[in-house]
Amino acid sequence: MSKQTVAWIDLSTKKVSLQPPDPSLTTAFLGGRGLGAALLFRHIANPNDPFAPENPLIFAVGPFTGTPWPTGARYHVTFHSPLTGIYGYANGSGFFGPALRRAGYQALVITGRAERPVYLEVTPEGIAIRPAEHLWGLGTVATHEALETNGARVACIGPAGERGVRIAAIINDRGRAAARCGGGAVMGSKNLKAIQVRGRSEESLPFPFLEQARRAFAKVRDHPNVVGLRDWGTVVLVKPKNRVGDLPARNHQLGQVPWAERVDAQAIARYTYQTKGCFSCPIRCSRLTRIENGPYAGELEGPEYETTDALGPMCWISDPEVIIHANRMCNDFGLDTISTGVVIAFAMECHERGLLHSDDLSLEWGDANAVLGLIERIARREGLGDLLSEGIRRAAERIGGNAPHYAMHVKGMELPRQEPRIAKGFGLGHATSNRGADHLYALPTIDLAGNLEAARHFFPAELVPQLMETDNEAYKPDLVVFTEHYCAVSDALGICKFSTAETYALYPEDLASGLSALWKREISSAELLKAGERIVNLERLYNVRLGLSRADDRLPTRFLTEPLEIYAFTRDEVTGGVYTSPEPLHVGRLHDFEAMLDRYYSLRGWDKNGIPTPETVRRLGLEPWISSL
Amino acid sequence: MITIHVRYHNILQRGAGTARETVELPDGTSLAEALRHLADQHGAPLREMLLGSDGNIASYLVIFRNGQLIGQQQLQLPLANGDELMLFLAISGG
Numbered sequence: 001m002s003k004q005t006v007a008w009i010d011l012s013t014k015k016v017s018l019q020p021p022d023p024s025l026t027t028a029f030l031g032g033r034g035l036g037a038a039l040l041f042r043h044i045a046n047p048n049d050p051f052a053p054e055n056p057l058i059f060a061v062g063p064f065t066g067t068p069w070p071t072g073a074r075y076h077v078t079f080h081s082p083l084t085g086i087y088g089y090a091n092g093s094g095f096f097g098p099a100l101r102r103a104g105y106q107a108l109v110i111t112g113r114a115e116r117p118v119y120l121e122v123t124p125e126g127i128a129i130r131p132a133e134h135l136w137g138l139g140t141v142a143t144h145e146a147l148e149t150n151g152a153r154v155a156c157i158g159p160a161g162e163r164g165v166r167i168a169a170i171i172n173d174r175g176r177a178a179a180r181c182g183g184g185a186v187m188g189s190k191n192l193k194a195i196q197v198r199g200r201s202e203e204s205l206p207f208p209f210l211e212q213a214r215r216a217f218a219k220v221r222d223h224p225n226v227v228g229l230r231d232w233g234t235v236v237l238v239k240p241k242n243r244v245g246d247l248p249a250r251n252h253q254l255g256q257v258p259w260a261e262r263v264d265a266q267a268i269a270r271y272t273y274q275t276k277g278c279f280s281c282p283i284r285c286s287r288l289t290r291i292e293n294g295p296y297a298g299e300l301e302g303p304e305y306e307t308t309d310a311l312g313p314m315c316w317i318s319d320p321e322v323i324i325h326a327n328r329m330c331n332d333f334g335l336d337t338i339s340t341g342v343v344i345a346f347a348m349e350c351h352e353r354g355l356l357h358s359d360d361l362s363l364e365w366g367d368a369n370a371v372l373g374l375i376e377r378i379a380r381r382e383g384l385g386d387l388l389s390e391g392i393r394r395a396a397e398r399i400g401g402n403a404p405h406y407a408m409h410v411k412g413m414e415l416p417r418q419e420p421r422i423a424k425g426f427g428l429g430h431a432t433s434n435r436g437a438d439h440l441y442a443l444p445t446i447d448l449a450g451n452l453e454a455a456r457h458f459f460p461a462e463l464v465p466q467l468m469e470t471d472n473e474a475y476k477p478d479l480v481v482f483t484e485h486y487c488a489v490s491d492a493l494g495i496c497k498f499s500t501a502e503t504y505a506l507y508p509e510d511l512a513s514g515l516s517a518l519w520k521r522e523i524s525s526a527e528l529l530k531a532g533e534r535i536v537n538l539e540r541l542y543n544v545r546l547g548l549s550r551a552d553d554r555l556p557t558r559f560l561t562e563p564l565e566i567y568a569f570t571r572d573e574v575t576g577g578v579y580t581s582p583e584p585l586h587v588g589r590l591h592d593f594e595a596m597l598d599r600y601y602s603l604r605g606w607d608k609n610g611i612p613t614p615e616t617v618r619r620l621g622l623e624p625w626i627s628s629l
Numbered sequence: 630m631i632t633i634h635v636r637y638h639n640i641l642q643r644g645a646g647t648a649r650e651t652v653e654l655p656d657g658t659s660l661a662e663a664l665r666h667l668a669d670q671h672g673a674p675l676r677e678m679l680l681g682s683d684g685n686i687a688s689y690l691v692i693f694r695n696g697q698l699i700g701q702q703q704l705q706l707p708l709a710n711g712d713e714l715m716l717f718l719a720i721s722g723g
Contacts, residue, residue: 227701237720237723243718244718244720245640304723416723439722439723440722445721447639450639450691452696470639568673568674569674569677570673571682585640586643
């Protein structure tokens with residue numbers, strides 16, 4: 001069980017109190033995302049105002065964070081989202097989370113609002129609230145430069161979070177982000193610029209756990225499914241996704257671009273000067289990129305696949321230097337790159353349809369000045385940027401007309417970079433996710449990755465053939481239910497899904513063995529997955545309490561009404577030209593989304609309206625939690 | 630000569646224009662040679678899916694031989710009469 005402390009920090013009264021962790025919460029919800037969900041469920045004070053000072057902002061680590069367990073690098077931030085108005089969280093990697101654990105903390109629960117800008121100095125000796133007026137207004141890189149002293153690790157916001165931009169991220173370790181749901185804006189609303197952590201590694205871990213961790217580390221390091229991520233980073237996905245039509249372009253009007261090689265892994269590799277791994281990571285998928293000269297000269301971590309598509313093909317940008325620079329701008333302003341790219345692509349389509357114009361930006365597809373100009377205006381809430389800084393749903397409502405049809409979001413959160421008419425498990429997962437559209441809530445990769453071994457291991461043999469057909473919707477709900485649990489466990493333990501639900505280098509059995517050794521009591525993989533199910537259900541109940549139901553588990557209408565033609569591209573070996581096949585290779589469409597939703601609810605033990613039944617609540621031990629419903 | 634059975638999955642099925650086929654190959658044909666043979670036989674677009682721009686077997690191709698996952702280092706091993714290959718083009722999350 002966790003030996004770390006939970007720190008309650010009230011920025012209004014400047015009071016800090018330390019409490020031992022609640023063993024009942026750790027048993028039921030493990031840590032990280034599970035602990036954050038439980039604490040937010042209990043302590044949300046004003047769901048009508050996400051910026052209300054009394055609402056908590058919770059930083060939590062998992063039991064594997066900061067240990068030698070492979071990829072034990074992640075921290076979780078939970079809050080009531082200003083972007084969606086519902087349950088919200090963001091998850092980040094790097095070295096900040098491990099430092100928090102090594103400083104002796106399981107969670108920081110931050111409430112109140114400081115009178116003036118402050119930052120937190122977190123050490124094993126305690127937590128101090130320090131003035132940050134000298135940091136206010138700085139970008140995240142300069143903030144890191146100011147606070148990364150004496151080995152400190154830093155998480156901070158940039159100008160976007162300070163201004164309450166609803167797609168603002170929290171940036172840590174200079175180039176990593178806890179990006180989604182607008183957590184940066186919540187941090188800004190509390191006048192909290194940064195958290196500076198200095199950890200010490202004095203914790204003594206059980207020898208059997210260290211042995212398990214060592215074996216698991218080797219298993220991840222040597223697994224064939226991590227090779228592409230290690231060799232090329234996540235941008236390795238650009239080329240195969242473009243082949244199958246899962247590289248969204250022009251705001252999902254297209255699923256491919258004929259110029260993918262300009263922005264694929266090889267293209268980004270030309271700017272890569274170093275590969276990088278997070279704490280205790282054998283995969284090392286991150287890239288440090290540098291542009292030597294010209295208007296976009298500079299260097300930073302990234303871009304990842306999601307960012308590359310959002311700021312590239314989605315906006316019809318084919319210049320890798322523009323994408324790299326746009327990523328760097330978002331990072332320094334403290335913006336979520338997925339939401340930023342998607343809201344800009346939305347603005348470009350609204351312009352194409354005659355619904356929107358700007359006096360000083362063209363808003364034409366592929367215009368680098370428009371993309372870069374809008375990033376700055378969003379972060380500073382200037383001009384058209386002020387509208388887009390509210391997030392895509394609010395912007396579409398204000399533009400009016402048919403604009404909501406072009407707004408790619410679920411529950412108010414901008415869609416990540418999968419194409420639901422091709423990657424159908426992802427489509428369902430985006431719709432059902434309790435934090436809004438999210439590729440990491442379910443991460444249902446088994447069919448797309450051809451991971452027959454995982455399919456055989458986790459599903460009945462009679463389901464496997466249809467489950468492995470990407471276009472077959474019959475058992476996508478089964479896939480999503482399982483992977484939602486596995487992802488919740490991964491987030492709760494504080495590890496990266498690139499070791500679990502993305503690659504299946506580790507199975508739940510591996511995690512259960514590790515946790516059993518760490519906590520010195522037997523925990524089965526079934527118990528672990530049930531904890532994942534409990535977390536998903538508590539998150540659902542949080543939203544049910546706010547009035548959400550089946551009507552909110554919706555995909556944007558484009559995916560339900562417009563078929564997507566996928567073509568084959570052939571390169572002429574003599575001329576180097578790329579030719580598009582005269583006929584589509586495939587037409588992507590969702591055949592029966594409602595049937596997928598019905599089966600998903602049925603498998604979950606939820607009613608037709610997407611509400612957990614009393615029996616499900618009882619089975620998961622969540623009865624004490626629903627007295628407030 | 631050996632006979633092998635090939636099952637194409639998902640987009641590869643559309644690239645090949647068939648879900649499965651049986652092909653005859655000379656004794657001693659390696660897996661890599663068999664895949665090149667299929668690429669040559671079908672031409673575009675299957676060729677573009679099986680082979681990378683450098684002409685090597687595409688790194689995102691997932692191959693099962695008689696139900697067992699095949700690693701890149703096993704591509705040069707010779708196939709046996711009656712072998713079944715299952716081919717997937719792998720993409721994943723983000």
